[in-house]
Amino acid sequence: MLIRGESINFDIQKMKLLIKNATIYEKNKPLLTDILVEEGVISKIEQNINLKANKIKVDKIIDATGLTALPGMIDLHVHCREPGATHKEDFLTASHAAVAGGITTFFDMPNNSPTTSTIAALEEKRLLAKKAVVNYGFNFGLVKITENIVSNDVTADKKQNNKSDRKSKNDPKKSNTSKDKRSADKQATKQSKLKIDEQYNLEEAKESQKFKCVRAVKVYLGQTTGNLMIDDLKVLEHLFLTTKIVMLHIEDDKLEEVLELFSNYCKKNAASKTALYICHVNSKKMVELIKRYKKQKHLEDKLFCEVTPHHLFLNNEDAKMLGRLAYVKPLILTKDDQKALWRALEDGTIDVIATDHAPHTLEEKNNPDITKVPAGMPGLETALPLLLNAVHEGQLAIGDVIRLYSTSPAKIFGLKKKGRLKEGNDADIVLAQQKLRKRIINDNLLTKCKWNAFSNRELFGVPVYTLVNGNLVYEYDKFTDKKTLHDIKGKEVE
Ligand SMILES: [Zn+2]
Numbered sequence: 001m002l003i004r005g006e007s008i009n010f011d012i013q014k015m016k017l018l019i020k021n022a023t024i025y026e027k028n029k030p031l032l033t034d035i036l037v038e039e040g041v042i043s044k045i046e047q048n049i050n051l052k053a054n055k056i057k058v059d060k061i062i063d064a065t066g067l068t069a070l071p072g073m074i075d076l077h078v079h080c081r082e083p084g085a086t087h088k089e090d091f092l093t094a095s096h097a098a099v100a101g102g103i104t105t106f107f108d109m110p111n112n113s114p115t116t117s118t119i120a121a122l123e124e125k126r127l128l129a130k131k132a133v134v135n136y137g138f139n140f141g142l143v144k145i146t147e148n149i150v151s152n153d154v155t156a157d158k159k160q161n162n163k164s165d166r167k168s169k170n171d172p173k174k175s176n177t178s179k180d181k182r183s184a185d186k187q188a189t190k191q192s193k194l195k196i197d198e199q200y201n202l203e204e205a206k207e208s209q210k211f212k213c214v215r216a217v218k219v220y221l222g223q224t225t226g227n228l229m230i231d232d233l234k235v236l237e238h239l240f241l242t243t244k245i246v247m248l249h250i251e252d253d254k255l256e257e258v259l260e261l262f263s264n265y266c267k268k269n270a271a272s273k274t275a276l277y278i279c280h281v282n283s284k285k286m287v288e289l290i291k292r293y294k295k296q297k298h299l300e301d302k303l304f305c306e307v308t309p310h311h312l313f314l315n316n317e318d319a320k321m322l323g324r325l326a327y328v329k330p331l332i333l334t335k336d337d338q339k340a341l342w343r344a345l346e347d348g349t350i351d352v353i354a355t356d357h358a359p360h361t362l363e364e365k366n367n368p369d370i371t372k373v374p375a376g377m378p379g380l381e382t383a384l385p386l387l388l389n390a391v392h393e394g395q396l397a398i399g400d401v402i403r404l405y406s407t408s409p410a411k412i413f414g415l416k417k418k419g420r421l422k423e424g425n426d427a428d429i430v431l432a433q434q435k436l437r438k439r440i441i442n443d444n445l446l447t448k449c450k451w452n453a454f455s456n457r458e459l460f461g462v463p464v465y466t467l468v469n470g471n472l473v474y475e476y477d478k479f480t481d482k483k484t485l486h487d488i489k490g491k492e493v494e
Helices: 091-099 119-131 144-169 176-198 202-206 234-242 250-267 284-292 309-313 315-328 336-345 381-394 398-412
Strands: 001-004 016-026 029-038 041-046 061-065 068-071 072-078 103-108 134-141 216-221 246-248 273-280 302-306 429-439 458-468 469-477 482-486
Touching: 016 398, 016 429, 068 398, 072 091, 072 381, 072 398, 091 103, 091 458, 091 469, 091 482, 103 315, 103 458, 119 134, 119 202, 134 202, 202 216, 202 234, 216 234, 234 250, 250 273, 250 284, 284 302, 284 336, 302 336, 309 315, 309 336, 309 381, 381 398, 381 429, 381 458
Parallel strands: 001 482, 016 061, 016 068, 072 103, 103 134, 134 216, 216 246, 246 273, 273 302
Antiparallel strands: 016 029, 029 041, 068 429, 429 458, 458 469, 469 482
């Protein structure tokens, strides 16, 4: 059962809230404590905060006995599908799914229609995202614009040539051959100039870096739809010069070449702070390559990679059972690859867990024409429960979950007051019941697409309360299975 849009009567931005008896983890050691939240910030973490003695009045007390307090999860890789495909998802429904999954900040990807590859498209998206109940930011898209530029230039040049043709007929002194040569030279110069820095929207990508809400430029070197596909690696060198973080969708055949390119760039530009972030690693080959390059001194704190829960918790045998629902890019591979991903989590090669939440309707996934089945699956609601279940099964420590899904994403993307439960940090908090087991049921999901590859699995670990900027946005009642959403908007990241 779900109640949407329930309102809160007091001034939400000034809400004072006390979380009593929560268990927090410091270096994997549990500690029972209270957390005081004032003006959207964690003002005090202390055992037995005495309200009377401190003359503090609060609007709400949450009894967190038996609950684990975690910093809100930060998902760097989410497709909210707005604008362009709001029948699959939009910023509101994606953010509802997020809070139900203990995620308090997410970053939206640019492969929309239109792509988020111009400042105008970014500004449009910033307005659309205002409905989100979590904090949000954006990854800007690199696109190829040559075709337009070349065709426009050719048209312009043709017009110019026609003009000069007419002129030269009237002016016998002007030689046609020298004019043709000049024009050809001009065109050649233009083309070679285009090759360097005008084939792509590099200027807009550079401009996007001035927006605090944009932390990375996403480059699609793998197969994808539309004009986001990039085939010339040279453009990366130009991007490295102007971008904080280059986020790459790449398949393993091109990875070594790109890592070599980045390594050379960093050698030559030691002062550069640009980082390379490899999205959704899926294979043993990929993590081994990344591990090798991470050992290079000049790539320290500059090379990062992410893994998705579906690559961690599914292999090609599961994918066979799931059929088209498990069709994602990059593909879900063998048990051997899956094991390598877990090893890479353990040895620190993988820095971040992110969902690559990519919802499509069931109808689209079940398209009888297999060539038309879109790649991608939703993941926001199940990522943290899957990870907490892995903690329950001893595959991960709770500290790893916090590091991989909150602290490291905050650090890599420069979100200063997020990623840790600490006095002075933003009160983005999730209270989870680790011992509560819950079955994933499609009908109960908040994502608009209403399906999940992990449906019918029972998982230990349920987000019960989610606070965003100190506001209680989501509550789950284990006795009635009721999910309550409070319509309190999130903020653009700062
Ligand atoms: Zn993606």
